[in-house]
Amino acid sequence: MSTAEVITETFQLADDDEVELITRAAWHYYNDGLTQNQIADMLGLSRIKVSRLLEKGRQTGLIELRINSPFEGCLALQQDLIGAFGLADARVVPVAEGLSAPPRIARAAASLLMQKLVPNDLLAIGWGEAASTTLRFMAPFFPQENVSLVSLTGGVSTYIGNSGLYGPQNFAHLVPTPLRVSSPELADMLRVEPYVRHVLEMAVTARIALIGVGSVARSASLIRYGYCTGAEIELFTRRGAVGDLLGHFYDRDGQILELDLHRHLIAVTPAEMRRIPSVVAAAAGPEKVEAILGMLRGKLANTLVTDEETARDLMRRL
Numbered sequence: 001m002s003t004a005e006v007i008t009e010t011f012q013l014a015d016d017d018e019v020e021l022i023t024r025a026a027w028h029y030y031n032d033g034l035t036q037n038q039i040a041d042m043l044g045l046s047r048i049k050v051s052r053l054l055e056k057g058r059q060t061g062l063i064e065l066r067i068n069s070p071f072e073g074c075l076a077l078q079q080d081l082i083g084a085f086g087l088a089d090a091r092v093v094p095v096a097e098g099l100s101a102p103p104r105i106a107r108a109a110a111s112l113l114m115q116k117l118v119p120n121d122l123l124a125i126g127w128g129e130a131a132s133t134t135l136r137f138m139a140p141f142f143p144q145e146n147v148s149l150v151s152l153t154g155g156v157s158t159y160i161g162n163s164g165l166y167g168p169q170n171f172a173h174l175v176p177t178p179l180r181v182s183s184p185e186l187a188d189m190l191r192v193e194p195y196v197r198h199v200l201e202m203a204v205t206a207r208i209a210l211i212g213v214g215s216v217a218r219s220a221s222l223i224r225y226g227y228c229t230g231a232e233i234e235l236f237t238r239r240g241a242v243g244d245l246l247g248h249f250y251d252r253d254g255q256i257l258e259l260d261l262h263r264h265l266i267a268v269t270p271a272e273m274r275r276i277p278s279v280v281a282a283a284a285g286p287e288k289v290e291a292i293l294g295m296l297r298g299k300l301a302n303t304l305v306t307d308e309e310t311a312r313d314l315m316r317r318l
Contacts, residue, residue: 018053019062021043021045021053022053022054022056022057022062022063023057023062024043025039025043025050025053025054025057026053026054026057026062026063028042029050029054030063030065036050036051036054070094070095071094073094073308074092074093074094074308074311075092077090077092077308077311077312077315078090078091078092078311080311080315081304081311081314081315084315084318085296085297085304086299086302087296087302087303087304088278088302088303089112089302089303090303090304090305090306090311091108091109091111091112091304091305091306092306092307092308092311093105093108093284093305093306093307093308094307094308095307095308095309101284101285101307102129102130102133102284103133104307105130105282105283105284105305105306105307106130106133106134106136106137106282107134107137108282108305109130109134109210109280109282109305110134110135110137110138110141112280112303112305113134113138113208113210113280114138114141116208116278117141117145117147117208118145119145119146119147120145120146120147121145121147121148121207121208122147122148122149122150122202122205122206122207123147123148123149123150123206123208123209123210124149124150124151124152124203124204124206124208124209124210124268124276125149125150125151125152125156125209125210125211126151126152126153126156126209126210126211126212126245126246127151127152127153127154127155127156127179127212127221127246127247127267128211128212128214128221129212129221130210130211130212130213130282130283131156131210131211131212131282134210134282135149142171143171147171148171148172148173149171149172149173149174150172150173150174150199150202150203150206151172151173151174151175151199151203152200152203152209152211152246152267152268152273153175153179153246153247153265153266153267153268154175154176154177154178154179154180154190154196154266154267155175155177155178155179155180155225155227156174156175157174157176158225173199173202174199175196175199175200175266175267176195176196177190177196177266178227178266179227179247179265179266179267180227180228180247180261180264180265180266181264181266182264183264184260184263184264187263187264187265187266190266191266196266200266200267200268203268204268204272204273204275204276205275206276207276207277207278208276208277208278208279208280209273209276209278209279209280210280210282211245211246211279211280211281211282211301212281212282212283213243213245213281213282213283213288213291213292213295214243214244214245214247214291215243215287215288215290215291216233216236216237216241216242216243216244216249216291217287218230218233219287220233222244222247227247228261232261236249236257236259236261239257239259240252240257241257242290242291242293242294243288243290243291243292243294243295244291245270245273245295245300246265246267246268246269246270246273247261247262247265247267248262248265248267248269248270249261249262250270250294250295250298250300251294252290252293252294252297253294253297253298254294254295254296254297254298254299254300255298256270270300273300278302278303279300279301279302279303280301280303280304280305281295281300281301281303281304281305282304282305282306283304283305283306283310284306284307284309284310285307285310286309286310286313288310289310289313289314289317292304292306292310292314293314293317293318296314
């Protein structure tokens with residue numbers, strides 16, 4: 001039996017008075033914005049009766065809800081991403097012609113984080129522009145909610161040193177080193193320095209982390225900030241790299257590669273990151289798709305903030 005036949009049969013069972021009541025209740029609820037209690041008083045019914053009428057109207061098709069919003073398709077994409085990759089959550093930003101994607105992704109990430117963080121919470125942050133732009137949108141939130149920041153890597157002070165979050169207010173605890181140093185020996189020495197060690201240990205106690213997704217494109221932030229050369233990135237790509245997490249390069253399946261570079265990093269490792277319950281990755285753009293896919297396949301993050309075009313590309317490639 002088709003859905004239409006089921007609906008027709010249901011309405012044949014209901015009398016005209018019930019259909020009228022459903023229609024009146026729906027009109028007052030959806031068009032007039034009245035509460036179910038107000039409608040109950042108006043129609044001389046109980047609130048439970050009004051609730052059941054509205055539910056019956058929806059179930060039978062008498063009431064059809066239509067969402068005329070650019071977010072409609074994005075909500076469906078969010079559910080597709082969550083189901084396909086086993087994510088805890090996702091946010092997909094609608095396409096907007098002429099507007100740059102990174103600030104819009106950052107604003108969406110900031111909104112998500114402010115919903116998830118609670119007073120006196122701790123937010124761990126990765127290195128990169130996605131994290132720094134998101135933090136700028138969140139700046140007033142930290143003192144208001146007494147939320148602190150802790151960095152997952154060195155080099156973060158480059159991004160938020162002038163944000164007002166780092167300094168006498170003590171909202172931010174940052175690793176006071178670069179992301180990459182000149183030798184494995186120096187990296188080993190710095191990692192055991194008390195302040196560096198304490199910040200890195202604090203980072204993995206956070207309940208929520210915000211990270212970017214590094215690509216292997218020539219425009220990668222690691223190249224622009226002098227932490228890697230173009231020749232190094234090309235070599236890593238030839239060895240299978242599709243992206244990086246906190247400077248650690250991984251392949252299409254999210255497996256961390258064996259690279260000498262990783263011994264030079266002052267950063268929480270991907271294995272240590274798994275101790276953080278909620279890892280939010282914010283990224284978008286065609287140059288990031290393979291990196292995002294690898295990250296999601298490797299379960300290196302469990303929440304994604306991206307845009308509509310990137311989400312559709314991820315689902316196509318999947």
